[in-house]
Amino acid sequence: MTQRAPAWQRYGDSLALLAGLVVLWWLLSRWAGEEALTGPAETLARARELLQSRRFHGHATESLTALGYALLLAALGGLGLGTWLGVRRLAGQVAEPILVALYALPKITLYPVILLIFGLGLPAKVAFGAIHGVIPVTIFTLNAVRTIRPVYLKVARSLRLTPWQAFRTVWLPAALPEIVSGQRVGFALTLLGVLIGEMFASQRGVGFVLINAIGLNDVPTIMAAAFLLAVFAATVSAILLKIDRALHRRTARA
Amino acid sequence: MAGPGTRAGAAHAVLRGVTRIFPPADRGQAPVHALGPVDLDLARGEFFGVVGPSGCGKSTLLEILAGLSAPTEGSVTFEDTEVRGSPPDGVGVVFQEDASFPWLSVWDNVAFGLRRAGIDSAETARRVDHALGFMGLTGFARAYPAQLSGGMRQRVCIARTLVLQPRLILLDEPFGALDQQTRLLMGDELLRLWRDTGATVLLITHALDEAAMLSDRIGVMSARPGRFIDMVATGWPRDRDSTIVSDAAFGEITARLWSSLRAESLKALGAVP
Amino acid sequence: MTRAGWIRIAIVLGAIAALEVVTQAGLVSRHTIIPPTAMAAALWGLIGSGEIMPDITKTLSNVAAAFVLSAGGGFVLGLLIHAAPRLRRALDPLLATYYAVPFFVFYPLLIVIFGMSDLPIIVIGFLFGVVAMIIATLNGLDRVPRVALKVARLSRMDPVSIALLIKFPAATPYLFTGVKLAVAYSFIGVIASEFILSGAGLGFAISYAYNNFDTPRMYALMLFILVSVTAVNMVLHTIEQRMLRRRGLAR
Numbered sequence: 001m002t003q004r005a006p007a008w009q010r011y012g013d014s015l016a017l018l019a020g021l022v023v024l025w026w027l028l029s030r031w032a033g034e035e036a037l038t039g040p041a042e043t044l045a046r047a048r049e050l051l052q053s054r055r056f057h058g059h060a061t062e063s064l065t066a067l068g069y070a071l072l073l074a075a076l077g078g079l080g081l082g083t084w085l086g087v088r089r090l091a092g093q094v095a096e097p098i099l100v101a102l103y104a105l106p107k108i109t110l111y112p113v114i115l116l117i118f119g120l121g122l123p124a125k126v127a128f129g130a131i132h133g134v135i136p137v138t139i140f141t142l143n144a145v146r147t148i149r150p151v152y153l154k155v156a157r158s159l160r161l162t163p164w165q166a167f168r169t170v171w172l173p174a175a176l177p178e179i180v181s182g183q184r185v186g187f188a189l190t191l192l193g194v195l196i197g198e199m200f201a202s203q204r205g206v207g208f209v210l211i212n213a214i215g216l217n218d219v220p221t222i223m224a225a226a227f228l229l230a231v232f233a234a235t236v237s238a239i240l241l242k243i244d245r246a247l248h249r250r251t252a253r254a
Numbered sequence: 255m256a257g258p259g260t261r262a263g264a265a266h267a268v269l270r271g272v273t274r275i276f277p278p279a280d281r282g283q284a285p286v287h288a289l290g291p292v293d294l295d296l297a298r299g300e301f302f303g304v305v306g307p308s309g310c311g312k313s314t315l316l317e318i319l320a321g322l323s324a325p326t327e328g329s330v331t332f333e334d335t336e337v338r339g340s341p342p343d344g345v346g347v348v349f350q351e352d353a354s355f356p357w358l359s360v361w362d363n364v365a366f367g368l369r370r371a372g373i374d375s376a377e378t379a380r381r382v383d384h385a386l387g388f389m390g391l392t393g394f395a396r397a398y399p400a401q402l403s404g405g406m407r408q409r410v411c412i413a414r415t416l417v418l419q420p421r422l423i424l425l426d427e428p429f430g431a432l433d434q435q436t437r438l439l440m441g442d443e444l445l446r447l448w449r450d451t452g453a454t455v456l457l458i459t460h461a462l463d464e465a466a467m468l469s470d471r472i473g474v475m476s477a478r479p480g481r482f483i484d485m486v487a488t489g490w491p492r493d494r495d496s497t498i499v500s501d502a503a504f505g506e507i508t509a510r511l512w513s514s515l516r517a518e519s520l521k522a523l524g525a526v527p
Numbered sequence: 528m529t530r531a532g533w534i535r536i537a538i539v540l541g542a543i544a545a546l547e548v549v550t551q552a553g554l555v556s557r558h559t560i561i562p563p564t565a566m567a568a569a570l571w572g573l574i575g576s577g578e579i580m581p582d583i584t585k586t587l588s589n590v591a592a593a594f595v596l597s598a599g600g601g602f603v604l605g606l607l608i609h610a611a612p613r614l615r616r617a618l619d620p621l622l623a624t625y626y627a628v629p630f631f632v633f634y635p636l637l638i639v640i641f642g643m644s645d646l647p648i649i650v651i652g653f654l655f656g657v658v659a660m661i662i663a664t665l666n667g668l669d670r671v672p673r674v675a676l677k678v679a680r681l682s683r684m685d686p687v688s689i690a691l692l693i694k695f696p697a698a699t700p701y702l703f704t705g706v707k708l709a710v711a712y713s714f715i716g717v718i719a720s721e722f723i724l725s726g727a728g729l730g731f732a733i734s735y736a737y738n739n740f741d742t743p744r745m746y747a748l749m750l751f752i753l754v755s756v757t758a759v760n761m762v763l764h765t766i767e768q769r770m771l772r773r774r775g776l777a778r
Contacts (some may be wrong), residue, residue, distance in 0.1 A: 013617030036639040046563075093531035094538065101757050104711035106718040108751050110688065112737040116559040188626045193631050199723055200734075214634075214724070222636070230628045237624040249616070322677055341681045353674040358694040370682040400775025414678075510603040 004026055038223040046224035055155020055208065063194060063205040066122055070129030070190045075183055082141025082182070086175075092142055099142075101240055103135045108196055125197040125205070132193030135187040144175035157207045178246040184240040266298040266454045267319065267422060271328035273479075274314050287479040289314045291328060294482070296422070301448055301455045303465035305511060306475030307522035312458045313350075314482065316421065318424050319456065320347050332422065343347060347418030350427040353412045361386070361395040364413045371418070385413040399414070407438045409443075416447065422486070423448075425457045426491040437461070438496045441468055462515070466507040467499055469505040474514045477521040561746050567746035579732060579748070586717060586729040587755075589645050593652025593713035598706050600653070601660020606663065606690070609668045625658045634724045648720045648728070655716035656709040663705025668700025700776060703767050710763065714756055 023041050029039035038046070041156035050056040085092040111128060119123040152174055156166040200206025206225060289311035306312050317323045319330060326337030332342050340507035354363050364385055368378040386392050389409040393527055399407050408428060415423065429437040441464060448455050459465050465472050466488065474484040490498060490509055498504055534641050543563050549555055550562040573579045630651060639645035679693045683758050719732025727749055736745035
């Protein structure tokens with residue numbers, strides 16, 4: 001029986017930890033020199049500059065568009081494929097090790113193939129992001145559907161639900177928590193895929209801003225863009241995590 | 255001082271005023287008074303059964319006696335030495351859950367405690383082989399727990415406790431997960447073990463017939479906070495076995511246990527959120 | 528081999544054969560994809576000539592270093608964090624959002640800190656792998672059965688013996704998941720860094736071949752990475768299945 005800490009303490013501890021990391025960052029920048037590692041205050045100032053500049057808006061919009069399409073493809077594709085593989089037991093057994101092997105592969109090595117097929121531009125970025133995201137979404141969905149407790153399905157059958165009713169009222173709610181976990185992992189990887197795509201072969205997008213700054217050794221811009229990306233990614237991820245945990249708590253069994 | 259659980263004679267283990275209060279799980283909640291105060295004297299070589307409604311603190315009582323947790327108030331004495339939150343020598347525990355280690359073979363599971371105690375390997379081998387034979391596990395020495403049935407795994411856990419030659423054996427619903435026939439047979443083995451070793455046994459169970467069949471004396475506990483509300487002496491001979499379930503006295507004992515327990519079980523049921 | 532296993536092999540072989548037919552028949556340009564047999568032949572030639580050996584050695588030794596650091600470091604950090612519940616609660620949101628942050632953007636800064644060497648790449652591989660191992664370790668330690676710890680206390684074991692003889696073996700299935708992820712993430716981190724930012728290693732060699740329109744060489748190198756990553760995974764999978772079967776957990 002562990003005692004649950006009060007909310008202020010939990011958030012307070014996390015904030016204290018974050019503050020500690022910022023102090024560490026500041027000390028590191030003092031030690032390495034401002035031109036090697038921009039400190040927290042200067043990074044924030046540069047980030048504000050970026051956010052106010054029209055050019056950066058263009059790049060950010062480009063990245064968000066690519067991310068949006070890629071997420072759509074990864075989320076829906078993974079959901080459909082995962083559900084199918086979860087229902088078809090043999091197909092799932094055949095496919096799962098292949099999916100796991102693909103997940104472990106450094107997919108960046110395949111990027112030239114994507115470029116050769118799609119050419120430079122938005123479609124290649126979207127395809128690359130979607131390839132990164134679709135595999136974990138599929139694996140999670142497959143497992144979510146496969147591990148629905150058989151007794152639930154028997155209940156659905158004994159109540160003579162139609163396939164659609166059974167899907168909507170039993171399958172989906174039972175598998176939802178794990179499906180959301182998969183979407184969360186899928187989001188992180190899709191973003192990574194889109195960024196790598198932009199860094200390697202694109203003239204637009206936040207990834208391009210980064211690689212350009214790396215080429216020019218423009219440390220404040222690298223830091224500011226990385227900072228903005230981290231804040232964006234962490235925020236979306238935190239929201240998904242909140243939904244994820246709420247769903248898991250609801251279905252947790254004693 | 256003499257409550258319903260105390261008895262004159264050579265006491266092997268003594269509980270006096272034992273109480274356990276758990277701190278609240280969340281701020282603003284009340285602390286949970288789980289157990290007591292409980293007084294109990296266990297005579298050397300006695301087979302003592304404990305029955306009570308679910309959540310009445312039976313397992314808490316066992317853990318305090320085993321030295322796995324400390325009482326909030328009161329004292330526990332085993333062989334004239336006070337036990338306080340650290341397991342004393344000579345006490346063995348069999349848990350309800352499967353406590354066999356899946357990463358060790360049956361033989362290594364049974365040898366686990368002996369090795370920790372620094373017993374030499376020849377003596378370890380002798381004792382383990384004997385315990386495996388006694389529990390009917392000889393053919394499974396090299397198997398892993400996952401290859402065995404639930405009943406066989408529980409035998410492994412009993413054998414692991416047995417090889418250490420405990421003088422007080424505590425069993426927390428050891429047959430709870432088994433089917434009725436297996437339970438009766440395991441009960442017979444437990445009686446044989448008790449007779450052969452001369453150990454004192456405390457058995458917690460939720461099955462009234464199991465308590466009635468195995469025990470010399472049965473303590474009936476109330477709903478939370480658990481206290482002893484009745485003590486039933488069975489008067490069975492020492493060389494009994496599961497055939498006594500057809501004895502007329504068996505029905506009377508079970509009936510008396512249920513009449514003491516019925517009101518408490520209803521209370522416990524209502525207390526479940 | 529199970530029925531699913533045979534079907535899987537048939538599918539993989541079928542896909543390779545289909546690619547071979549499609550490319551040989553000229554349905555796809557040879558500048559886009561070359562036949563699998565040509566990939567294998569090109570790889571054979573590269574290995575025979577020995578010219579990519581320095582890149583292979585560099586990449587594999589960096590991956591190995593990143594893996595050892597992330598698996599070992601992740602396990603020790605996991606043990607420490609598990610022992611401090613308050614720190615763990617505070618870290619929890621950071622760990623959960625960690626993989627959403629693309630770290631290799633910090634590569635130039637790592638070069639400033641660690642100098643122009645293999646170290647920045649190893650550090651990125653480590654940063655990729657270590658958190659997966661920490662999370663797996665925490666998961667495993669959470670699932671050590673309480674009753675096993677009670678048995679340990681009854682045997683009056685000291686904390687070090689409990690960690691080595693009870694917690695470690697009980698958590699092994701979860702630790703293994705962490706080890707597999709640490710291997711995969713070390714590969715991904717190292718090769719991605721080489722690909723985008725470095726001047727040596729297999730990742731760089733692929734990027735260089737692509738930029739010079741040397742398609743056979745590019746595919747040969749991809750094939751090498753694909754085969755070596757898959758081989759490592761299959762070895763790990765076999766060991767894992769053996770352990771899980773013994774514990775009755777195999778699927």
